[in-house]
Amino acid sequence: MNGARGSLDIEMAWAAHRRRLFDIAYRMLGQVSECEDVVQEAFLRLTRTGTDGIDDIEGWLITVTGRLCLDRLRRAATARVDYVGTWLPEPLVALPGAVGPEDRFTLDETIRMALLVVLDRLSPAERTSYLLHDVFGLPFDNVAAVVGRSTVACRQLASRARRRIAADPAALRQPPSRDDLEDVARRFAAACGTGRFDDLVAALDPDAHGEFDSAGVVPGAPLEPITGADVIARQLVAAFAGTATTFRVSAVNGEPGVIAELAGHTVAVMALVSDGRRILRIHAIGNPHKLQHITEPGR
Numbered sequence: 001m002n003g004a005r006g007s008l009d010i011e012m013a014w015a016a017h018r019r020r021l022f023d024i025a026y027r028m029l030g031q032v033s034e035c036e037d038v039v040q041e042a043f044l045r046l047t048r049t050g051t052d053g054i055d056d057i058e059g060w061l062i063t064v065t066g067r068l069c070l071d072r073l074r075r076a077a078t079a080r081v082d083y084v085g086t087w088l089p090e091p092l093v094a095l096p097g098a099v100g101p102e103d104r105f106t107l108d109e110t111i112r113m114a115l116l117v118v119l120d121r122l123s124p125a126e127r128t129s130y131l132l133h134d135v136f137g138l139p140f141d142n143v144a145a146v147v148g149r150s151t152v153a154c155r156q157l158a159s160r161a162r163r164r165i166a167a168d169p170a171a172l173r174q175p176p177s178r179d180d181l182e183d184v185a186r187r188f189a190a191a192c193g194t195g196r197f198d199d200l201v202a203a204l205d206p207d208a209h210g211e212f213d214s215a216g217v218v219p220g221a222p223l224e225p226i227t228g229a230d231v232i233a234r235q236l237v238a239a240f241a242g243t244a245t246t247f248r249v250s251a252v253n254g255e256p257g258v259i260a261e262l263a264g265h266t267v268a269v270m271a272l273v274s275d276g277r278r279i280l281r282i283h284a285i286g287n288p289h290k291l292q293h294i295t296e297p298g299r
Helices: 003-029 032-049 057-082 113-119 124-135 140-147 151-166 178-194 197-203 229-240 288-295
Strands: 204-213 246-252 255-262 265-274 279-285
Touching (some): 003 032, 003 057, 003 124, 032 057, 032 288, 057 124, 113 265, 113 279, 124 151, 178 197, 178 246, 178 265, 197 229, 204 229, 246 265, 265 288
Antiparallel strands (some): 246 255, 255 265, 265 279
16 A cells, blocks of 8 residues: 555544544443543554555444444453442533533434443443444444344344333433523532522432442442432532532533532532433532543643
């Protein structure tokens, strides 16, 4: 392959396909830093292989990205046995002065935190089959090449994934209007800021469900999911009382959520599921490692 021509082909492929590969990697892995590594590795492999003899560069890159992600998912399944408390995906948050997630990822309904949480409960093969076929439109023959199973087996894997996703009412729900979602998020942020127990309870559904990913490094943070408006409100009051933490509404994985900041640093990101009147679920991430891509300038 001519060196100059090959470099041009790869530069064009980077410009044309990088975002789609990010989309695939994040939905498969739920971690920004990991998906960046995977996309870089896919293009490094293309550079080493060269574009001669590759009829479909995008298809080749998607296959490599899918296999890299699947390998990481399988390793993660073992590693998370030792993870302290609840594991949640890294949030995508738009912050002033930083590269926004919308510049790297396509923000649509498949990136909502509620769906990503359900996807994380699937087996690596189920998650891969479902995402590559149902979300990204790859034929099952191509999916089989990534997963390493037969086309029939991949159809069955995707079908099982669909059933498990459909069983969770929040995963594929029809969301309320954007205005209603933002109104609920604003009321919740204000209640967090004042620390008024009654206001927090009023913002939450009586049977609200909350989970907090702290990796065990945030003192007093619950390690197991908690249920009930009173229980969640007491936890929030205890966590932030007497601190100078501020709360503001921001897009979290494409939907209105709440960011908690202390001394200029993001200390928690709360993805919210609501019915347009009250909050049904809170997926909160406070693991500092999962917030690095938010707090580091220019990322």
